[in-house]
Amino acid sequence: MDEFFREIMVRPRPITYEGHPSDRVIADYLAGRLKDEWRLSDMDMLGRLMKGELGEDWRLSEVSLHIMTCKTCAEKVARLREKNLKRRMR
Numbered sequence: 001m002d003e004f005f006r007e008i009m010v011r012p013r014p015i016t017y018e019g020h021p022s023d024r025v026i027a028d029y030l031a032g033r034l035k036d037e038w039r040l041s042d043m044d045m046l047g048r049l050m051k052g053e054l055g056e057d058w059r060l061s062e063v064s065l066h067i068m069t070c071k072t073c074a075e076k077v078a079r080l081r082e083k084n085l086k087r088r089m090r
């Protein structure tokens with residue numbers, strides 16, 4: 001478990017996920033609406049995260065971890081952040 005985090009924190013590298021947070025989850029993440037609850041010390045939870053089996057049930061740390069290691073979602077979040085920023089500046 002600790003090994004897993006050391007790996008991804010020290011050398012962030014892409015992980016191939018079988019599922020990704022939905023647009024709604026990403027929107028909630030960007031709006032700061034996700035619960036900040038740490039569930040990743042649970043191996044079962046971590047397995048579900050890797051397999052993309054969380055459905056709509058994501059926590060802040062899980063989305064952060066996913067985005068850090070998933071290029072597709074990182075790009076999506078970057079695009080949305082930019083869009084939100086432009087909207088706010090108008």
Ligand SMILES: [Zn+2]
Nearest residue numbers: 020070072073
């Ligand atoms: Zn993703």
